[in-house]
Amino acid sequence: MSATCLVVMGVSGAGKTTIARRLADELGWPLAEADEFHPPDNIRKMSAGVPLTDDDRIPWLEALRDWITERAETGESTIVSCSALKRAYRDLLRGARARVRFVHLAGDAPLIMERLSVRSDHFMPPSLLDSQFADLEPLAGDEDGVVVDLGQEPDQIVESALTGLALRAPER
Template identity: 45%
Template sequence: MCDNGQNAVAVSLSRRLGQAVRPRVLVVMGVSGCGKSTVAQLMAARMGWSVIEGDDLHPPANIARMSNGIPLTDADRAPWLDRIAAEILAWREQGQCGIVTCSSLRRAYRERISNGHADVCFVYLKGSKEDIAPRLRQRTGHFMPVGMLDSQFATLEEPDMHHEMVMTLDVNAPQAHLAEQACLHLDRLPD
């Protein structure tokens, strides 16, 4: 449990999520460097769910493009989004729960990977360019260069709190606290 004496984490639940049953699949989303992998791993450990790193599902050509500072097009992203959608579908068909990381920058991408299923929820790690750029500069061993952050923010369509299944978390809080608060909110939803 999280210490209630800590500063409150800004957690916003969409209207749809607030009225929904507990999701079976979570997609931790946001621009590169926002903490998707860490928060997903922390949530998966707490909940006992499987986790997939969405970057591992990119075709090699996408990794090469991004490594060279070339933004992906929608055509480049399509096979990657389809692989993520297939993983989500497999979990759902097997009655399993899981968490996948995926930038999910546009609403059309989110619709493509969730396929409209109400038990797929997006966990949006929201932060400004000023919040996230220092993290990217400190990160090592990842293909995404800092210079790509502008293109990520240019592509980003923030989730619609009225029409999408989304929980929004402020990236300025400690990641362990974010994961704990997200899990606590999910625990409050009916089965």
């Protein structure tokens, strides 16, 4: 496997999309925003403040895994912004035909709630943050990835992730 996929993970409001975009720009890899892979029923549920079940998430994660595989089969490395809260979800993503690595953006609930309270462009309401933290299973020692403190500035987060994963941007 020569292709790599970096999954930028964490609870809603952790800054996954922002950091994933910066990593994609830095590495020159295409980006997929996992929210765009949700079926309409999932979006309706979350918009109504109803947490998704594992059964709701499986087809969504399978579509994302397949997107990673399609690109990896052409040798293309990718970046994905995805909550990937549970080990089982990450295991499913690791089923892609790429080296799937994780960047867990970790922070405490008050900081993330502060960020969510000023965000108006997302279907995930702040009321679901508690359910996200309840589902969160931090990266285990045997998982390929790094945990990065989201309390840092975005440039520092990107640098910490690249250093922790021993990745460097291509020379331009």
